[in-house]
Amino acid sequence: MIETPASRDEAQMIASILAGNSQAFHELIRPYERSVYVMALSLLKNEADAEDAAQEAFLKAYRNLAGFRAEAKFSTWLISIVLNEARSRLRRKSAVKMESLDEPLDEQGHVSPALLRDWREIPSEAVERGEVRVMLQQAISDLPPIYREIFLLRDVEELSIDESATALGISVSAVKVRLHRARMMLQKKLAPQLKQVNPKRRWFPWL
Amino acid sequence: MVIECKHVWEHISGYLDGTLDPAVRELVQKHLEHCEICSAILDSTRNILILTADERVFELPLGYSERLHARLEAEMRGIAPPIDSEDG
Ligand SMILES: [Zn+2]
Numbered sequence: 028m029i030e031t032p033a034s035r036d037e038a039q040m041i042a043s044i045l046a047g048n049s050q051a052f053h054e055l056i057r058p059y060e061r062s063v064y065v066m067a068l069s070l071l072k073n074e075a076d077a078e079d080a081a082q083e084a085f086l087k088a089y090r091n092l093a094g095f096r097a098e099a100k101f102s103t104w105l106i107s108i109v110l111n112e113a114r115s116r117l118r119r120k121s122a123v124k125m126e127s128l129d130e131p132l133d134e135q136g137h138v139s140p141a142l143l144r145d146w147r148e149i150p151s152e153a154v155e156r157g158e159v160r161v162m163l164q165q166a167i168s169d170l171p172p173i174y175r176e177i178f179l180l181r182d183v184e185e186l187s188i189d190e191s192a193t194a195l196g197i198s199v200s201a202v203k204v205r206l207h208r209a210r211m212m213l214q215k216k217l218a219p220q221l222k223q224v225n226p227k228r229r230w231f232p233w234l
Numbered sequence: 235m236v237i238e239c240k241h242v243w244e245h246i247s248g249y250l251d252g253t254l255d256p257a258v259r260e261l262v263q264k265h266l267e268h269c270e271i272c273s274a275i276l277d278s279t280r281n282i283l284i285l286t287a288d289e290r291v292f293e294l295p296l297g298y299s300e301r302l303h304a305r306l307e308a309e310m311r312g313i314a315p316p317i318d319s320e321d322g
Contacts, residue, residue, distance in 0.1 A: 052310065060302060068292065078298055078301070081302065082305050086305075086309055086313075139240075140246070141275075142275070146281065149281055151288055153285065154288045155290065166286075167286060182287055183291075203251075203253065210250075210279055210283065211246065213282055214278055217282050218282065221278075221281075
């Protein structure tokens with residue numbers, strides 16, 4: 028989703044916008060509308076707030092386009108803008124209890140996975156089922172913020188490890204450690220739940 | 235050399251990303267061949283990553299794109315061309 032479509036020359040599009048063709052901005056951002064929203068949602072946990080933050084982030088990107096440096100990918104730059112936007116909104120809601128960044132991990136910071144003897148593959152069609160979708164959303168939403176961010180960037184929006192590090196402003200090794208913990212937290216929570224999903228029920232109950 | 239289950243767990247993420255160094259990868263691979271628990275952990279993690287990456291998990295609000303472009307259209311008119319904002 029975050030892949031730059033092959034036929035697009037974004038540097039050229041940006042140059043054109045900066046030369047006064049502001050309409051080209053609509054085309055420039057189209058492939059990233061979804062990623063920007065999902066990242067805002069991941070922090071704000073509310074659809075209306077996420078949509079507003081996404082709009083704000085795109086406007087900020089437009090205003091600051093001349094400051095975009097071509098050594099970064101435009102998509103990575105956009106993601107870092109929306110993350111900053113969402114974080115500053117969270118800070119402004121100071122009355123609301125801030126989520127703790129420190130989570131109870133054991134002393135080495137290890138997360139033990141859920142132990143299973145076997146795993147029955149859950150097909151992607153299962154996501155059509157509301158109960159499964161809610162299970163996945165809830166598990167992601169329950170991750171501590173620093174793990175939720177890296178998980179969404181890397182495993183949902185499919186940024187590379189380097190791009191994730193750039194977007195979050197952290198080191199590559201921090202990306203790897205956090206990502207590992209995020210994945211293990213999800214496995215620990217979701218594997219037992221998904222095992223309970225009734226295999227006898229058809230994935231498409233309306234067929 | 236033998237590697238214990240709990241050490242294998244530390245490498246699940248790197249194994250999935252293909253970022254382990256070859257010697258470690260080899261040890262993990264050997265362990266997975268005979269350990270059903272670690273294999274199940276690896277398979278379930280991989281499966282969970284496929285499910286959570288599915289676009290249907292997070293749906294965009296209806297009309298999101300239309301509202302976004304309408305707002306951009308309305309506000310971009312009031313914003314000086316971006317080239318000026320950098321110099322100013
Ligand atoms: Zn094992």
